[in-house]
Amino acid sequence: MFAFIRTALVLLYFVLVAILGIFVCIFRPFNPDNSRICGRLFSWGAIKLLGITLLIEGEEQLDAFEPGIVVANHQSNFDLFVHGAVIPAYTATIGKKSLKYLPFFGQVYWLAGNILIDRSNSKKSIDMMSQITDAIKNHGTSIWVFVEGTRNRGKGLLPFKKGAFHMAVQTQSPIYPICASTYAGRLQLGKWHSGVVLIKVLAPISTAGVGDENVPTLVDETQNMMADEIHQLDRRVAAMTA
Numbered sequence: 322m323f324a325f326i327r328t329a330l331v332l333l334y335f336v337l338v339a340i341l342g343i344f345v346c347i348f349r350p351f352n353p354d355n356s357r358i359c360g361r362l363f364s365w366g367a368i369k370l371l372g373i374t375l376l377i378e379g380e381e382q383l384d385a386f387e388p389g390i391v392v393a394n395h396q397s398n399f400d401l402f403v404h405g406a407v408i409p410a411y412t413a414t415i416g417k418k419s420l421k422y423l424p425f426f427g428q429v430y431w432l433a434g435n436i437l438i439d440r441s442n443s444k445k446s447i448d449m450m451s452q453i454t455d456a457i458k459n460h461g462t463s464i465w466v467f468v469e470g471t472r473n474r475g476k477g478l479l480p481f482k483k484g485a486f487h488m489a490v491q492t493q494s495p496i497y498p499i500c501a502s503t504y505a506g507r508l509q510l511g512k513w514h515s516g517v518v519l520i521k522v523l524a525p526i527s528t529a530g531v532g533d534e535n536v537p538t539l540v541d542e543t544q545n546m547m548a549d550e551i552h553q554l555d556r557r558v559a560a561m562t563a
Contacts, residue, residue: 323511331370338362339425346432353411353462355433360405368403372515373508375406379445379522382497383409387464387497389525390485392543394551396475396505403501412464413456422551435475436464451489457492464488478551481544486536494526498547502554517561519554523547
């Protein structure tokens, strides 16, 4: 029963923040910093309502943040609340075009300046990639990508998509890996303290001098590094909660 009440409160909070976010974004539509503001709002209350202890490491990496590609692991719909706490300034995310039609959230997501891609239309996707490249190189906007492409549901990293890495190489922009410990399927929402989640912002990966022919190696190295880091974070969470 407690888990049901908690989930209902989080859903209510989600709708209220989405409505608030719509009003905020109406006065500054498509501002590249809207995603950070909305992400913080979604995260702030939801984490408390969910009973999660959220610990963040490596935030200093964001202090000297330059435009680049942020790659993060994707576990569940709660990622909005977990990763929302560390979205860097002037960062847009990439999502499916269908998100635009979700009540409340879709509208704030669009107005926040995030990038909606029609994956069924290759020409439009290519045109959008061109716009993304321009945003990074000429407008100082970073791009956040859940690099697995879909939720892994806490069962380990799925193979990384190469699109984010091609963007980084083509713009010669750094890659910023952000890892969250495994929480999907492990939170105990029926308890007052449902669990601990560790987030770590890793050191940026330079793509200076890297060409498209090196992308497969870059993908493998990044995935292995993030998998190792998530494993370490999981071990630390286990020790904290033992």
